[in-house]
Amino acid sequence: MTIAAMMSADYGVMGDILRERAKAGPNHPAVIMETGESVTYAEFDALANRVAAALQRDGIELGEAIAVCALSSIPYAALFLGALRAGVAVAPIAPSSTPEAIAGMVADCGAKLFFLDAGVEEAQKPAPIAVRQVRLDTDAFDAWLAPLNARPRPVEIGPDHPFNIIYSSGTTGTPKGIVQSHGMRWRHVFRGDAVGYGPDAVTVLSTPLYSNTTLVCFFPTLAGGGTVVLMKKFDAGRYLELAQAHRMTHTMLVPVQYRRLMERPDFDRYDLSSTHLKFCTSAPFAAELKADVLRRWPGGLVEYFGMTEGGGTCILIAHEHPDKLHTVGQPAPGHDIRLIDEDGVQVGPGVVGEIVGRSAGMMNGYHGRPDKTAEATWTSPEGWRFIRTGDVGRFDEDGFLTLMDRKKDMIISGGFNIYPSDLEAVLIQHPAVVEAAVVGVPSDAWGETPVAFVALKGGQAADPGEIKAFVNGQVGKTQRLADVRVVDSLPRSHIGKVLKRELRDSWQKSPSA
Template sequence: MPTIPSMIAADYGVMGDILRERALEAPDHPAVIMETGETVTYRQFDALADRVAAALQRDGVAPGEAVAVCALSSIPYAAVFLGGLRAGVAVAPLAPSSTPEAIAGMVADCGAKLFFVDAGVAEAQSPAPIAARTIALDGSAAGEAFEAWLAPEGATPTPVEIGPEHPFNIIYSSGTTGAPKGIVQSHGMRWKHVFRGDAVGYGADAVTLLSTPLYSNTTLVCFFPTLAGGGTVVLMRKFDAGRFLELAERRRMTHAMLVPVQYRRLLAHPDFDRFDLSATRLKFCTSAPFAAELKAEVLKRWPGGLVEYFGMTEGGGTCILMAHEHPDKLHTVGRPAPGHDIRLIDEDGVEVAVGQIGEIVGCSPATMSGYHGQPGKTAEAIWTSPDGRRFVRTGDVGRFDAEGFLTLMDRKKDMIISGGFNIYPSDLEAVVATHPDVLEAAVVGVPSEAWGETPIAFVALKPGAAAGAEAVRAFANERLGKTQRLADLVLVDALPRSHIGKVLKRELRDGWTVKG
């Protein structure tokens, strides 16, 4: 196990300072490598972050304000993130798969003065104008060229005092309709991820291969700890199983973060067992239900340990399953992380006994500051314990066993997790309902070999309406983000409801059959 770097052992540190320290210690060590081979050393990365920070200050972006980024992973993207942090600016990384209207709404919501994009995103969001000044990370015609926008070589920013309560980033959790929720994560919260990362070997010899996007919290919980430890991050712009395996072998990958559907696709690759993955120390998984049988196959066929994280972008509490140490607990998501208090409560907010099922709530130093500009939504997400401590409600239900391992039973909310991304049925239902022939709609998630889960809709038409199922589905999919699109749409006479009028989604889900 590598020696713990002094700054990471501290109670609190700033990522911009850590990057500077690594640049002084090992200036020529690779910091970020793109899958194409493009490489930036710690000296170069530190200087690039300085130029970004200086340019932000030049343009009047003050500490605590935000910039937005919507692009595929790249070295300039990473530099904007680190440079923004060094200037005390909150970074809002947005999903390129969102609709143009959603992207415009999120940029406006976070109050970003600058919007960093690439050509692909610019083309996709063109119908919805963005008020912020646009910078093209890839030098395309999408906006001002990134290289021209940067402060001159050798520029350094005015030092900024950054406390643990200051905003680090704003991650938007959902939504193509209504007001999206911007999860504000503080520097103090992110530091807890860095501190925790040292225990899993993020030293200077670490090589972390990341194929999930930089706008995802799933990626960031490995990205920043790797850099803080002085290791190397290898970034893929898009996931491809064969390409991932080639990079893992060639770069001697030691760490990786993957969502369950990616593990399934990798193990299903016909040449998986031919690749040399012996350098792997640990593989991580989060963001979606991870089947016990899939965990077992990963442990059997892939060298190195397997760690599953269960938690929320909002933070609160995290469970960790060291699957390689507890092969008899693969049906669980592990035990609460050190310093994390996770409890189960009933519908009345009262804690349940061990062995009983309840909603999962968590409290820890790694907790969001709140939903940006939405105090009401923030309050709804909090459960206060009898002793006055604030816990984040997960919306999931589970059960602890006698040894303290947590088993997920179901999701209290109807959230769908497809390919590692959260999809909220209410967003999709609202879009479907805008079709002039639709009376009401309900969306549920069903199992999918490709994505883990996929959304389907059940629709009741207005009396006398004659729209076909495929026509309604096409109408909705034209208005939904790529990760939200409906895999199927079924016309029904009426939606089944309980005696109090609640739609019985379980009946819909259980009664659905694959077409063809």
């Protein structure tokens, strides 16, 4: 079968595509690290074979899992692809997790091997992990690999077989393992040609390989025969240097990274004219920031709204709809997105409701957690399975979705619903405020009341009371802030989501309103 036929098929396997790409362009660079280290497609394919053969040698069977906790690297990327070729699911874990959480996730996924780097090895000492460990950043990885030119036994990988198990952040409780199938991941690859992921594509990725945000671009780039440039950690100046030097065509960034890039005084000095498409996901993306990116950065801008769990995705093609930058776009082709009320009844346009979605790309479920899988499921009147997002939104008359807030973040004060995003939009209009987050805290009088945490622009100073008055003068009586706190920066996850629970916890330790 030709590569073109494979890429247009309803289902395919990443390991097979990589093998054909290696035959078609053996010397084409597949992965380049920011340090300059690189592998060609032929070298990458051979590494993946050695990984797959080593896993089979060690008795890891089709459908079983390995765990990996490390910063991005070529060995990490090869391990991921090699495991997939052997039909072994990968559980990528964030190194920023606590030692206890890492141990818990390794145990939960049933991994028989745990791959890590120096930083994780040192951090895990308070909670040692019993399974066999292999360091990716030493000669131990080379020693573990099967011999040169090794080839794994062929395995039949079906669309329902687990591709990876991605764990939720655990910021609201015990992390849940989101099981994504080969069929679900194939949908990301299948749409790659439409956005230009061909052999000439160069995708710069500064988000980590353990994040779904990264993987939705990483795999389609390789399936298309392009080149991935990986950064271990995001640095705005270094990112711009790499984008210019490698003539970047594609990238995925989270909103806080876009903001840090656009704030750089030297941003406009870099030649980014090769950019074809920029993507964004994972956190709210301010309309003003989108407009700035469109104005000053060549190429298109596409925002995805969806979940690691899959279900429904909305897409905003920002360069085609500059009047809809306050929205997250329209449902993607083939995606059914609806809004439901507290009773699970569907609501119409203009009415606020919880967002639920259905598509060909949906998780199998939460690993070993049928109760949580059931909680995340809404069944439509037709009997179809939808995934509940926990987000609240509203469709406009043109079918564009405005995202309000996380359902759990909505504040109920004196019986009135307050959406933090409404207040945050006013806060960032203050000339000294660069970012803001509003959370609900307990109130004897109202049940809950909103308080704001703000970070100021470099070199700016502002009195919290003045910021509070600025906001309260523009909002309704029920929305008024009880207090404003100035912080150096907002706490964020590795993909840029504001950790509102940490803000609430800090308030509980020293309430002042």
